[in-house]
Amino acid sequence: MYDFGSMKDRNAVEAEMSWDARDKPVTLYQMLEQTAKKFPERPAASYQLTSGPTDAKETVTWRQMLERSCQAANLFRSLGIGEKDVVAFLLPNCNETIYTLMGGGIAGIVNPINPLLDAEQVSGILRETGAKVLVTLKSFPKADVAQLAAKSVAMAPNVHTVLEIDLNRYLSPPKSWLVPLLRPKNPVAHKARVLDFVAEMSRQNTTLDFTDTPEDRVAAYFHTGGTTGTPKVAQHKYSGMVYNGWLGSSLLFDENDVIICPLPLFHVFAVHVIWMSVLMAGSHFVHPTPAGYRGEGVFDNFWKLVERYKVSFMITVPTAISALMQRPVDADVSSLKTAFSGSAPLPIELYNRFVAATGVTIVEGYGLTEATCLVSCNPPAGDKKVGSVGVPFPYTDVKILTCDDDGNVLKEHDVDEVGEICLSNPGVFAGNTYTEEAKNQGLFAYGSHLRTGDLGRLDEDGYLWITGRAKDLIIRGGHNIDPAEIEEVLAGHDAVAFVGAIGQPDSYSGELPCAYVELVGGAQVTTDELMDFAKKHIHEKAALPKHIEILDELPKTAVGKVFKPELRKSAITRVYDKALEDAGHDAHVVEVIDDKKRGLVARLRATGDVDHEAVAQCLGEFTRPFEWMD
Known part of the structure; x- marks a missing residue:
């Protein structure tokens, strides 16, 4: 592993050799085969359906992961999936989700879909990707995924086969006896075949029945949201997956690490940043409950799960950290070395509370679906500038630009000047990010640098700061x-x-x-x-x-x-004033200014005696900065 502590270290990695010259796998299958040969009997993934620290768990070795991924890939090929065909999955977390992810990406193109979307949105994604096979849940108590899948497939006639996974296999008697009695009905209106995933997979050989073509290609489709109409679908190539895996295995994890990741496996953070890194490093991946952090009892039992598995890395997001800080650290977490947080900015006060409670620092990172995720992180071995998203990773070129709607560069900004964050790295599929060609228009600067839509700056030490968003998300x-x-x-x-x-x-x-x-x-x-x-x-x-x-x-x-900047200023004023009033502080927001380095900043004035430290704790819960007026 590299000692990644600064821009100097990052540049040294690049100077060592070019990305193309590095000895690395080309395909997803090669990544898996390489690790399974190195660590055949080491644990690859552990899953438990319920969150209790002594509840039943299933652990799969790297040898078994290779075998079951091959079985899944063979199954998909037997159903007519070639390298340009799509296997979609609409699933919560379980070990079969990983087999589907791996097998789908080896046999063809895998398309994870968020099961929290509605049927119209899911069917829109299925039609946009042309998915032929959908892997989903068999109807199960307290879950509506199977019903959602049935409605969605009825509106996506391109899906010819539905493969169902029954979570009941993770339960033991007497609970497993009750599931058939409590299983919700799922009337089906579509014409696709419905088969049992585990039963069909078990009939397949544990080695590939076909040749894994050793060439880079599109192997995954990830949708970028899905809140209105058909969402954008980003194309991910093997090279981007390998890049994410190489970064994590070179800078974050090794085979001795245990990573707990209660994040959904339909999201790039869990799949590309974490699983690909685990896959390349040969680490142990722990993912409790179908709903991850949202699962019943996960927050209450989280620290006990860290103790159970001797977790060294926890993967989290700010909302999960906030929930965990409302509970005591009630277990031995001495194995824990680092927390990795992404998906959204982390408030400074929340960072401080977490460090004080656990003695563990948080590495904040930045990535996006269109770049196959990873862009930068606060160096694990170096200075962590809280509030920044750290140093761009090796082989990632970040430029701060101002562009017109067509992607023509109007200005390239200097140190500490705010502009649009644009980037190029092995995860960026230049020119063809989205499946719909029209959505790629104006998306690139210089023809190579993805326009993120985020506003930010690079400071004199090379740290990246996000100050706002050019797009309105x-x-x-x-x-x-x-x-x-x-x-x-x-x-x-x-x-x-x-x-x-x-x-x-x-x-x-x-x-x-x-x-x-x-x-x-x-x-x-x-x-x-x-x-x-x-x-x-x-x-x-x-x-x-x-x-x-x-x-x-x-x-x-x-x-x-x-003009939305004025509306954002109004919202910051209203929310901050309410927080100050509820906490009993004699202060209020006088104005919100647009600072060139920090973005929108609330300016406060005291109306009486004020405890400045207490105010800092109060407003430190939010991500937008504040300052005092004279």
Whole structure:
């Protein structure tokens, strides 16, 4: 492993040899085969259906992981899946999810889908990717994934086979006896064949029945959200997966590490950043409960699970850290070395509380679906500038640019100047990021650097700071929400003339959606009525506004577009003032300024005696910075 502690170390890795000259696997199968040969009997993955620290678990060795992934790949080939055909999965976490991920990417193109989407969105993804096979759950108590799959496939006639996984195999009597009695009915309207995944897989050979072509190709499709219409689908090549795996195995993990990752395996963070790194390093991957962190009892038992598996790395997100900090560290966590946090910015106060409670530091990282994820992280062995997203990884070139809509570069910014973050690395599929060609227009600067839509700067030490977003996405606990869905729904109300939806600061989720509304002249409606209207028409629960406010007139640009920076300032003022009032602090927000280095900054003034340290703790729960006025 490399000692990654600064830009100097990062540059030294690059200077050692070029990326193309490095001895590395080419395909997903080669990655798996290489690790299985090195560590055949070491644990690869452990899964438990329930969260108790002594509950039944299933551990699979690297030899078994290779064999079962080959069986899955052979099964998919027997169902007509070639290198350009798609296997989709709509699954919670379990060991079969990993076999599907691996087998699908070896046989063809694997397409993980978020089971929290609605049927229209899932079917839209299935149609966009042309998926022929869908792997999903068999109907199971307290889960609606099977029902969602049935509805979705009925609207996606391209799917000819549905493979079902029965989670009941993870249970023992008497619980396993009860499942057939409690199993919800799942009426099927589609015409696809329905087969048992485990039974069909067990009939296959444990070595590949076909030749693994040793060439780079597209092997995965990941959707980028799914909040309105058909979401964008990003194409990921083997080279991007190998790059993520090489980074993690070179800079973060080795075969002795145990990684607990209660994140969903439909998301790039869990799949490309963590699993590919584990796969390359030969580490031990622990993923408790179908719903991960959202599973019953996971937060209450988390530290005991760390003790059970002797976890050295925990993978987390800010919302999970916030929930964990509301519980005592009630187990021996001395094995824990590092926490890796991603998906959303981490508030400084939350970082401080975690370090104080566990004695473990947090490595914050930055990535995005379009880049096969990893871009930068705070160096594990070096200075962690809390609030930054660290140093770009080796072989990742980050430029801060201003571009026009077509991707033409208007300016390349100097140190500490804010612009759009644009990047190139082996995970960027230049020119063909999305499956729909029209969505790639204007997406690249210089023809090679992906325009992220995030605003940021590089400081004098090479650390990357995100200061805002050029695009309007609301990020709620790492989940992307397109404000267009909220705006289109509310604009459909007869009394509404204009709508601006933004993310307001939240101490738990990072951001929550809120909406500002301007009414049609002479119209009358209450915010409660608008909220009821939104509840009826917004399909995705996560996109439902937390706050709706009616203004006499929304701020607008010279061409009549809603000017959202002013709305964000208003939301910061409202949320911060409420937090200060609830905590009993005699202070309020006087203004919110747009700082060139830090983005939007709240400026406070005291109205009485104020404990500045207590205020810092209060507002440190949020990601937007603040400062005191003289």
